[in-house]
Amino acid sequence: MVFTMAYRTPSEMAKAVVESSVTKANADFASLAILGFLGGSFIALAGASAQTVSLGLGSWAGAGAVRFISGLIFSVGITMVIIGGAELFTGNSLMIIGLCERRITLARLLRNWIIVYFSNFLGALLVAWLYYGSELWMTPGMGIATGFVNSALSKAELAFWPAFARGVLCNWLVSMGVWMSYAAADVTGRIIPTAMAVSAFVMFGGEHSVANMFYLPAGFMIRARMSALPAPSIFRNMASVTLGNIVGGGLLVAAVYWAAYLRKGRK
Structure with a gap:
């Protein structure tokens, strides 16, 4: 009887991520925009839940x-992205490994990031608008509405460096979850490590740029006190968390694994 491995080794995972990066870099605009829209929508739906x-x-x-419970529920969003084949900016920070291998150009990397980032935003914004219009937040005592507003306020009031650091920590874990999903060929094997890593960042309060594309607009729309919040505070949060997410996923996961497994083999 011949037994075959049902999983990839870490070095094989690194090669698989490189090939995925090449595919993502060469995808056409329409595909990236549609899949990015779905990715933002999935994260927003999970965030609302x-x-x-x-x-x-x-x-x-x-x-x-x-x-803990909130983290498990939020991980459903990342799972939908991975299993459903959507595009997510935070996960695509792993494409840096393709750049390190010289399989993709910086221009192609930035093209993917820009298209997916703004497509994620449109998807998350639509869910925020639908959630606001649904009035599901109008519970007795307005506890949920107040919670959304307070959450948005606390995010928007973060100074640059704390938001940046939380973005790094968040996407370090999220990208490790996406990275580990490449180890398995079956759905269950891809979901479990992803859910574990994603849940961890929610538990300690990391900042996820795509999730904030939902939380901030939703809080702004619901706004009991949001009218006093200046727009620059929202942009500061998004900028610092986005940069932190790039460092957490692109450098601390993709670049590190490239250095560990692929650097010596590059011609």
Whole structure:
């Protein structure tokens, strides 16, 4: 009887991520825009669910339990992206490994990031608008509405460096989850490591740029106190968290694994 490995080794995973990077870099505009729109929508839908559940649990469940449950729910969004084949800016930071291997150009990398980033934003913004229009946040006592507004305020009021650092930590874990998903060929094997890594960043309060594309507009739309929030605060959060996400996923995962497994083999 011949047994075959049902998973990839770390070096094989690195090569698979390189090939995926090449495919993403060469994808046409329409495909990237559509899949990016879906990616932003999936993350926003998961974010809405996670936020609603965490606010609904209240203080009686304990902060740790609330974050744990919220993290598991949010991981559904990343799972939909991976299994459904959508495009997500934070995960695409791994494309830096293709740049390190000289399989893609910087221009192609930036093209992908820009298209996917703004497509993610449109998808997340649509969900925020639909969620606002649904009035699902109008619960007795307006606890969920207040929670959304306070969450948006706390994010927007973050100074650059704390937001940047939280972005780095967040996408270090998210990108490791995406990276580990390349180890398995079956759906279950791809979901479990992804969910574990993604849940971890939610538990400690990392900042995810695409998730914030939902949380900030949703809080702004619901706004009890958001009218006093200047727009530059929102842009500062998005800029610092986005840069942090690039460092966390692109440098601390993609570049590090390239150096570990592919650097010596490059011609």
